Amino acid sequence: MILPIVGYGNPILKKKAGEIDSTYPGLQEFIDNMWETMYNASGVGLAAPQVGKSIRLFIIDASPFEDEEEELKDFKKVFINPEILEESGEEWIFNEGCLSFPDLREDVLRKPKIKIRYEDENFETHEEEYEGIAARIIQHEYDHVEGVVLVDRISPLKRRLIRKKLQGIIKGNVNPAYKMKFAERK
Numbered sequence: 001m002i003l004p005i006v007g008y009g010n011p012i013l014k015k016k017a018g019e020i021d022s023t024y025p026g027l028q029e030f031i032d033n034m035w036e037t038m039y040n041a042s043g044v045g046l047a048a049p050q051v052g053k054s055i056r057l058f059i060i061d062a063s064p065f066e067d068e069e070e071e072l073k074d075f076k077k078v079f080i081n082p083e084i085l086e087e088s089g090e091e092w093i094f095n096e097g098c099l100s101f102p103d104l105r106e107d108v109l110r111k112p113k114i115k116i117r118y119e120d121e122n123f124e125t126h127e128e129e130y131e132g133i134a135a136r137i138i139q140h141e142y143d144h145v146e147g148v149v150l151v152d153r154i155s156p157l158k159r160r161l162i163r164k165k166l167q168g169i170i171k172g173n174v175n176p177a178y179k180m181k182f183a184e185r186k
């Protein structure tokens, strides 16, 4: 089932999400719905708060970036209760988009390497290191479960420059090719 994606301005996007365990009701069905929702919107990542659930879960399929980094061909994962343990290296710019911000792309600075601990769908714990685009997508989705969104990562000046655009997203004056729920449109 395709779920509506919550737009910028909805308070759930600013809330730190809570951990879950294997007793979380309907988890597998929810994850299946998230995949369907993400692919329908042509996204490479989707976090649970973006579909209205404040839980520490996100999914990533980085395969559209396979031309840039060959190892991303099969990069498809579910991250539950993630914790970024370490970020390192010299910050680099990447032009990020977000399904909660239709028609917006912004250059964001982040460190290139991360170490992350998370649980998979079977609640087995993994500790892994990533770099480049994989790390970048994880950092973006991780922000969502921490209550941080794309525009929190840009300068106040840039934010002011796109203020009208952001107001448009809050009010639902945008036309994404996927189903959304806007903060101020009933």
Ligand code: NI
Pocket (backbone or CB within 6 Å): 097, 098, 099, 100, 140, 141, 144
């Ligand atoms: Ni996003």
